[in-house]
Amino acid sequence: VAAGDVVTARENLALLLDRFAQDQAPAAALIQPLGEEQSRDWLIAFPEDGRLQGVEGHSREGRHRLCGIYVFRPEAVEYLRDNPGFMTQVPVGGMPPMEAEIAQSLQMMIDEGQPVLAVETVGYHTDLDKPWHIIEANWQVIRAMSAGLEENIIPASSRIHDGAEIEGRLVLGENTTIGNRVMIKGDLWLGEGASVTNGAILEGPVVVGPEVKIRDYCQIGGQSSLGAQGVYGHGAEFSGVALERVYCYHYCEVWGVAGQAVDFGAATVCGNLRFDDGETVWRVKGRPEIPRHAANAAYFGDFCRTGVNAIIMPGRRIGVYSCVGPGVILYEDVPDRQLVMAKQGLIKQPWGPERYGW
Incomplete structure (x- = not known):
């Protein structure tokens, strides 16, 4: 049984299943050291x-x-069936929500003397509970991909220009192109039909999906993932995670997560360094939190848009189907389905040749 919002290394699953096969315990759970995380969050x-x-x-x-x-044998099913529907094993005053947790069934087994294996992770593992966990998981997966990469994979249908500077390993799909003046400063996975041309810079390692176009002296930051059919070009900078069909062009500067078909207006800039050199304090369901990673990144929901010269301050979230208009300096999060426009004051006065002595 695996939660649908976790990203875990294959070796974790292999170890869990191996331990479970060797032992006759009715259940086993994968566990992970907290590290810098707080126990009250998990x-x-x-x-x-x-x-x-x-x-x-x-x-x-x-x-x-x-x-x-988790892994269970048939004799554990009764404990899952008898789950009370919420987590009763909490500290005094813990206030559990009314939703079932498998962890409570494990505690019921332990209370009745049933052994439950605890198998500690040996590779990366991330729960995608909060927005910044997307960036954290992306980093972990790309690092693992680079560590396991042993050789170049370059099909005959791909084209690499002699003028490209490549300082990493390549895993290229069919009909891919790496053009003149391109700089690749790390490992690159390039999906089928994707192209990197005309002076584009990839800091690497970078994962690029099928049919993506990266061109015209844009820069893609290291440990970034770009979804299929996106367009990145003309001096734009992007670092982070982008889903499919993202458009990032004309001097944009974006660090964070961009959902499906996000359209960045020309010169959209995401600030990621605060004057106090600190991290943005987030509020998740009203509770203040400081993320361990990417607290100052920006997060854009599916199908949202920004106008020309929009400025997104550190740590802001823009909801799905929302728009941030031209020239807006965004200090607050934007909910789903909202349009935010700047209201400017205008000064009007007569003007013409007479102002120049005619």
């Missing part, structure tokens, strides 16, 4: 000698969290 596991001794929802203590990946 479902906490208390392991000892490879077994779970207990779990607690958003505990005030603990060093490991449950990863949302």
Whole structure:
């Protein structure tokens, strides 16, 4: 059983299944050291000698969290069936929401003396619970892809210009193009039919989807992922994660996450350095949080648009189907389906040749 919002390394799954096959325990759970994370943000596991001794929802203590990946034998089904529908194993005053958690079934098994394996991760693992987790997971996956890359893969149908400067390994799809004056400063995965031409700079490692066009002296930051059929060019800069059909052109500067078919107006700029050199404090369901990664990145929902010269301040979120108009300096998040326009004051007065002595 795996939660649908986790990104985990294959070796984690392999180890979990191997341990489960060797042991006769009715259940096993993948766990991960908290590191810099706070225990009150997670479902906490208390392991000892490879077994779970207990779990607690958003505990005030603990060093490991449950990863949302479990394996069960048929004898564990009754505990899943008898789940009370919410997490009762919480600290005093913990206020659990009314939604079922598999962790509570694990605690029920432990309370009745059933052994539950605790298998610690050996590779990356990220829960995609918050917007910044998208960037974190992307970094982890691309780093792992680079670490496992052993050789170039260059099909006969791809074209690489002699004038391109390449300082990394290439994994190219069919009918791809790397043109003149291009600089690639790391590993590159280039999807089928994609092209990188006319002075584009890829800091690498970078993953590019099918039929993407990167051209005209634009710059793509390292550890970025670009979805299919996007267009990036004419001096634009993009770093982060973009889904399919994103349009980033004409001197844009964007760091963050862009949803499907986001249209960046010319010279849209995302600020990512604050005057206090600090990190943006987010509010998630009213609770203040400071992300460990990408707190100052910008996040654009599917199908949103920006106008010419829009300025997005650090850590802002723009909802799906929303527009940020030309010249707007955006200090606040924008909900879904909203248009934000600047209201300017105009000074009007007569003018003509007489102003020049005629």
